[in-house]
Amino acid sequence: MAGIGFQLQKLFKEDYFSSRLKAYGFSVLVTSGPWLIIILSLSLTQWIIGNIPTFPIETRELLTISLSYCFIFSQLIFSVQQLTLTRYLADQLYEVKYERVIPSYLGLTKTSLLLAIILFFVFLILSPLPIYLELIIGMFFMIMLLIWNTFMFITALKDYKSVSTAFLIGGLVIVLGELALAFVLNFDKVSVFQGVSILYIPFILGMFLTLSILFVVLSRTFAYKGEERPLEYLTYVDYFPRFVVIGTLYTAGLWIANFVIWFGEGSSQLYDVFLFNRMYDVAVFWSYLTIIPTLMFFVISVETRFYDRYRSFYGYINEGGSLEQILRSKDRMITVLKEEVFRLLRNQGVVTVLFLICASWIGSWLNASPEFVPMLRLTIVGAYFNAMILVFQLLLLYFEDHKGAMIISILFFGSILLLSIAFLPMGISGYGLSFCIGSIIAFIYSSLRLITFIKHVDYFAFTQGQMLQKAKLFVPLVKKLYKY
Incomplete structure (x- = not known):
């Protein structure tokens, strides 16, 4: 990026x-x-x-x-x-x-x-x-x-x-x-x-x-x-196994509520192979459109300002900067990060509120049933916190906090899955609750994790190092495959 x-x-x-x-x-x-x-x-x-x-x-x-x-x-x-x-x-x-x-x-x-x-x-x-x-x-x-x-x-x-x-x-x-x-x-x-x-x-x-x-x-x-060895990148699965969990469970968490709700009230089956819930699926797709500003502003604000301070901070650590230089660059980095994150929360919040206000109009435009509007509002709120989870998770990956990012993905996926199953008997009136509440739970943890980590980021930078996992599967396999 x-x-x-x-x-x-x-x-x-x-x-x-x-x-x-x-x-x-x-x-x-x-x-x-x-x-x-x-x-x-x-x-x-x-x-x-x-x-x-x-x-x-x-x-x-x-x-x-x-x-x-x-x-x-x-x-x-x-x-x-x-x-x-x-x-x-x-x-x-x-x-x-x-x-x-x-x-x-x-x-x-x-x-x-x-x-x-x-x-x-x-x-x-x-x-x-x-x-x-x-x-x-x-x-x-x-x-x-x-x-x-x-x-x-x-x-x-x-x-x-x-x-x-x-x-x-x-x-x-x-x-x-x-x-x-x-x-x-x-x-x-x-x-x-x-x-x-x-x-x-x-x-x-x-x-x-x-x-x-x-x-x-x-x-x-x-x-x-x-150049041969096209599968050499698989060796990184041995070194960074948490990446597979992070990417897979976060993405699965985006859709797991849909998968569960496909077996609930109002769901349909098309040609014995396609399960769907027309009302909820449409609400989720519309909700994900509302977080485009987060993706845009994250790249523009965080990437254009934060990255320079981030590179300066780790530059002093890697190149033997003085303690004063490291602490000063850390303070600048944290200050900019806080400014950009709060700006991101505010900007996306404004967009989310506007869509919440316009939810009734969207429902009328789509000729949706009355139950669609409250469902749409719940998924819009869930999408807001979902977008913030993604931002915080990416920032933790910047700081090499793979464990924290993995816990976020597990919590995000697990909470939405369990809540979706628990709320399924409520029928249509409960659709959207699991996605909303699960996203809020993961958001709270991710924000606390990021706050705690950046507060002691200099300590972690010096002590955690790069904990490489033991090569158990793909490294020996790739070496045997390419004979090196």
Whole structure:
């Protein structure tokens, strides 16, 4: 993320409105590009086909649910290796070993696709859908997973114009393609499965185009020199096993309430394979849109100001600075961190309150039932604390507090899971409570953990060191595989 901060600093030094607008735009696309484009494209597609009275409801429903499944489960698979690969990539770039970037990308692609194929095979066994539709859904699922992977590598670059263009072009292709198909073709004369297959074409083309552009940018920047050992990054699983827990459980915590509620009141089952709760799922997707400002302001405010003080503090420690220099830099770092965190809490709080006020209007616009509005408000509050948890967790990872970040993920996932099960008998009136309360519980712990840690950050910097785990699995396996 430091590279992003450097680029944004340059834009903010230019006293032009267009430069600042570019900075905000870059930060949004760099932090939430795939997620934002897919949600907005899906929302616009629903609005387009929803305004055609003769459009089959079954076709729209199957398209929406299957796309949502592809989005959620591709994100879950990606999260398993996300932090491990990020740490490995950061170390290689720090050591100027650029020749290892593309091999690690290829290794991540192989392992993540293997996990995806296993999951897709389970889907094939359970699904009664026609094989051609299953393959189309599987293709989009794989493309989304590769976009998550490629996008993570792209954050190490500075070609944000190309990255932004890639996502905007992909989203534009999806929306224009769906618009053309909705008005040109008569979906009453084709089966539901054929209609969904046709509507998938713009999504596949748009996202494949985005993936292609991102891959070209990546391969153009980091040339592939035939360096082997694409699975070498897996050795970091031995050294940093907590990363797998942190990434997987935090991401699972985002959706675990949905998974439980899919078995509760008001839930539906589509073609014996897709479980969903239309009301709650829509509320959650809308709630996650409200925290885009947090992702944007975190990069802009914390990355552009905090990182310099952070680097200065650890620079004095690593390079033998005096005690006075270390304490002075620590005070500056903590002061800036507090200012930016409070500003982040305030800015996102304003956005959250505005959406809480507008919840009734959103419900009317969506033609939702009366129970939707209180549910939406609960999930909006939960999303607010969820966003703050993510920020605090990232800051703890900055300070190498892997244990604290892991406990947060466990608490976040566990509390939402247990509360979702406990509140399930309440039915619709209890939906959203588990996500809201669970997020608040994890937020309280994460804030206390961060406050305690930064208060004694100089002590931890000198005493904790880098506690490497004993190489039990992947290090011997990789050494045997590549014979070194």
